[in-house]
Amino acid sequence: MTIQLHAQPYDISAVGFYFDSYEDYATKAAALRNSHGDPVEEFEIQFIDGEHIDCDLARAIGINQANLKQYLDAVEDWDDDDKTRVILAVGECGYCFGDDTQPSEFDVDIYHFDTMREFAEHFVEEGLFGDIPERLQFYLDYDAIARDLAHDYAEAEVGGTRLIYRCA
Structure with a gap:
């Protein structure tokens, strides 16, 4: 177009x-x-x-x-x-x-999640909080984890897509 x-x-x-x-x-x-x-x-x-x-x-x-x-x-x-x-x-x-800006010069971490809660669930699934037994995962407060992650990460919409990002 x-x-x-x-x-x-x-x-x-x-x-x-x-x-x-x-x-x-x-x-x-x-x-x-x-x-x-x-x-x-x-x-x-x-x-x-x-x-x-x-x-x-x-x-x-x-x-x-x-x-x-x-x-x-x-x-x-x-x-x-x-x-x-x-x-x-x-x-x-x-x-x-x-004048000479190139995208590769920016240190930005980008994740394709709609909400901070989904991002928190992803962190737990990936083991970033250690090995949590499956039977205990139902007791985790993902909203609290999402609030904690919001100190370092932010949400944005770019081109109609929701993203989570962090500038380093």
Whole structure:
């Protein structure tokens, strides 16, 4: 699916335009003039249509003229896992998105669980709390374990999928 963005000029006497690639943006931005015939230089970049995860990426990095090319390259080149990692790292953990940002540089642990309680149950099943006999597992307070895990882990929704994550 292609992406559609809109460049809204800060100059109120100029009319914005839609675009779907950096080349399209650069061409239309260079040609745009306001009602006085002066070139328009500053735009607010708005996400209009595309994949849900690409919208989340635009929101997380704070898409603007300065990072537009990097954003469009990321949309084209990165898979959903890379985008998710950057969305969580930049949008939730406070990392910065720069010219040479690569998803692999962020130390974010991501787990595909809908709730913290499911995550707690997974921890117990995997033996992370030691070997607990099956007959005693029915007496565990998974909600309390989930509350304890919430000190180090957080919940988020990225691209319509619920996740549990931790920034290291």
